Amino acid sequence: MRLIISEKANTAKKIAGFLAEGEVREGKYRSIPHHTFEWRGDECVSVGLKGHVLTLEFPEEYSNWQKVEPAELIDAEVRKTVTEKGVAQAIKSLAKKADEVIIATDYDREGELIGVDALSLAFEANPKLMDHVKRARFSALTRGEVTRAFDELAEVSRELAAAGEARQDIDLIWGATLTRWVSRATRRYGSSFLSVGRVQSPTLVLIAERELERRRFRPEPYWEVEAGLRAGEVFTARHAAGRFKEKDRAEAALKNLAATARVVEVRERSSKRQPPTPFSTTAFLAAAANIGVSPSRAARIAEDLYMDGYISYPRTDNTVYPESLDLREVLGNLTRVEGVGEYAGRLLKAKRLSPTRGKRQTTDHPPIYPTGSALRKALRDDQWKIYELVVRRFLATLSGPAETKRTTVKLESGGEPLSAGGTVVVEPGFLAVYPYGRKPDEELPRLSEGQELEVVESRLLDKETQPPGRYGQGRLIQLMEDLGLGTKATRPAIIQNLYDRGYVHGDPLVPTETGMAVAKALKDYASEIATHEMTARLEKSMDDISEGKVSKDSVVDDSREILRRVYKHLEGSKEAFAGIVWSGIREDQVLGPCPQCGKNLVIRRNRKSGKRFAGCEGYPECRVTFSLPPRGDIIPLGRRCEACGAPEIKVIGGRRPWITCINLDCPKRQERKDGKREEAGEPSGPSKRRDLERSTTSKSG
CATH class of the missing domain: 3.40.50.140 (Rossmann fold)
Known part of the structure; x- marks a missing residue:
C-alpha cells in the first residue's frame, strides 16, 4: 500500500x-x-x-519566565513534540x-x-x-x-527541510531569549509582554527611523501661482518657476499677470508604459495592499484559493513563466470568468503570445497565475477581490503596452511664464484589463501657438514642504525583501505581529510610543538585532543549508554565538533599557488634556474591579474620569473630538479597529446610537443608556 x-x-x-x-x-x-x-x-x-504536526519547544523546566534566567535558553536543548x-x-x-x-x-x-x-x-x-x-x-x-x-x-530534499528547521531553531532561541529578557527588564508579563524577534525587531526599527525622520523634519513654506485660462473650457496653468521660496516674489508674479495669456509653444510627446511582470509573492502582496487587503490577509486568502484549485502556489520568487506552462490553456479557462472573459478570448485568438519577464527566474514554482475559472457567487467578496487581481495580472502580462500622449503648453501673461500639461491614454493596452493605479486622463483643450486666452482667475497658493511618507504595508513588504528581512512566507506574519503587539497601528504604519521606545532601546543596547545586516547574513546561511553548502548545526551554533554577544550588551544596560521602554509605555497611556483642568488624562485601572478608565493626573483636586472600552488596545490619536472636545482614541481588537472619543455622552456618539436604534425600530435617547457608559465627575477608584 x-x-x-x-x-x-x-x-x-x-x-x-x-x-x-x-x-x-x-x-x-x-x-x-x-x-x-x-x-x-x-x-x-x-x-x-493540519500543517505542522510537530512543534519546537524548550523542555518543561525552562517554562517559568520569572525563575529561569533568559541566558539559559541560548544553549538549552530544543525538542520536537507532537501538536x-x-x-x-x-x-x-x-x-x-x-x-x-x-x-x-x-x-x-x-x-x-x-x-x-x-x-x-x-x-x-x-x-x-x-x-x-x-x-x-x-x-x-x-x-x-x-x-x-x-x-x-x-x-x-533533506537539505531544504534542514534549512526550514534551522529557521525554526534560530527564531525560537532568539525570540524566547530576548523576549523574556525584555519582559523581565520591564516587568511586563502575561498578555502585556513585549516581544523581540530576529526579523521583527529590525523591521520595527525601519518603521521607527522613518518616524524619526518625520519628527525631525521642519516644513518650509513656499508659494505657487496658478491661473485659470479659458479656451472654450477652463483649464489650469501654473507659473513656470514652480515653487517660490519668497512670498513677495510670488505676489509680484501674481500681480503681473494680465487679462490674457498667449500660447508660446505647444509640444506633444508619445510614450509607452510597459505591462507588468508576472506575480512573485512580494509583488502580489504589495499589489494586494494597494487595493486595501493587508499582506497577512492576502496571504491567507491566496492559500485558500490555491487549496481550492483557483490559483497556483502563492509562495514563489519566480517572475518568469516556465516554457512548460500552457498559456493558451490558462486563457481558455479564463474565458468563463466574469468581467474578463471577452478580453481573455481576444488574447486567445492572437497568433503568438509574448508574456513579460521579470528579473528573477527560479525552478521551484512558477509565478502566481490563475489555474481555474471561478464563479463570483462561489467566493466571498475578499476572495473574489484577490482572485480577480491574480487573473487580471496574468492577462496584463500577455497584453501590449499602454500608449499615452503628453501635451505640454508654454504660455506668457504680463511677462510671466506659465505652463500647463495633460496626459491622455490613446491606446489602453494592458490597462484595459489591469486598471489598478491607472490615473484619470488630464486632457487639455486643443491649442495653437500665438493663440490668445482669457485669464478668468488667478490665485496664490500657500504651501509647505512635506515630511517623508510613512511605509504602507505593500512598500514595507518590498523593502523587507530588498534588505533580506524574512522570507516570502514569513513577512506578512511579521508585520501582523507588530500590530498585535501594539507596536504600530494604521496603514501606512504609525508606530506607537511603545514601539518607538523599544526600537530606540534595541538600537542603543542591542544594535546587532536592530539592523538588517545580521538577519540578512543568517538568511543567506539558510540558503546555503538548502543548497548543501553548510550544515544546519553550524549555522544554528553561529547564531547562538551572535546571540551571546547581544545578551552580554543587554545585561550591562538593564536599567537604562527599561527606562527607555517605560518612557514610551507611559506616553501611550496619556490620552490627552483634561477638559476641566488641562492636565493629562491617563489610562488607569479600578483597584477592585480591574476595569480601566481615563483619570486626570490632577486627582484628587480634579476628579474627572471617563469610562474606556473594556477590551482591545487603546492608541491615543493626539487630537480632540470636534463635537465635544474630548480626546479621540483608536481601539484595536475584535474584527477591526475603530475610532471614538472617550466621552460616552458625546452628542456625535449619541446621534449615531439613536440613528441605529431608529433603523432597528427601537426607542432612542438617554433612557436607553447604561449607567456604566456615562462619563462622571466622581472618583472611579
Missing part, C-alpha cells in the same frame, strides 16, 4: 480524486479522514495533516500497513520540513519505510499538475 501524505485534509481529498482509477473509498482514523483508491494497480491511501495528536496517531496507524510513502506537502522549506516531520512519525511506526520514500512536487492543485507530479516522483 502506498501512503500519500499532504499538508491539509482537502488537498488529500483532491489528490485522491485526481489520481483514482475508479472509486474513492472514504474512511477515518478516529476523526482524521483518509481516502483509499487504486492507482497504477496499487492500493493508495491519501491523508492530510496534533490525532493526526500523528493516524499517520502511525496507516504507516504500519504501508510499503511506500509519498510526501505531497507544499514544495518549499516549510512544506519540506512538514513532510520530513511526518516521515519521522511514519518511520517510528514502520522503520522499513525508510528506504521507500518519494516526493511529489506540484505548483497547482489541478488534475494536470498533480498527475504530472506523480508521474515524475522525486526524492525528498
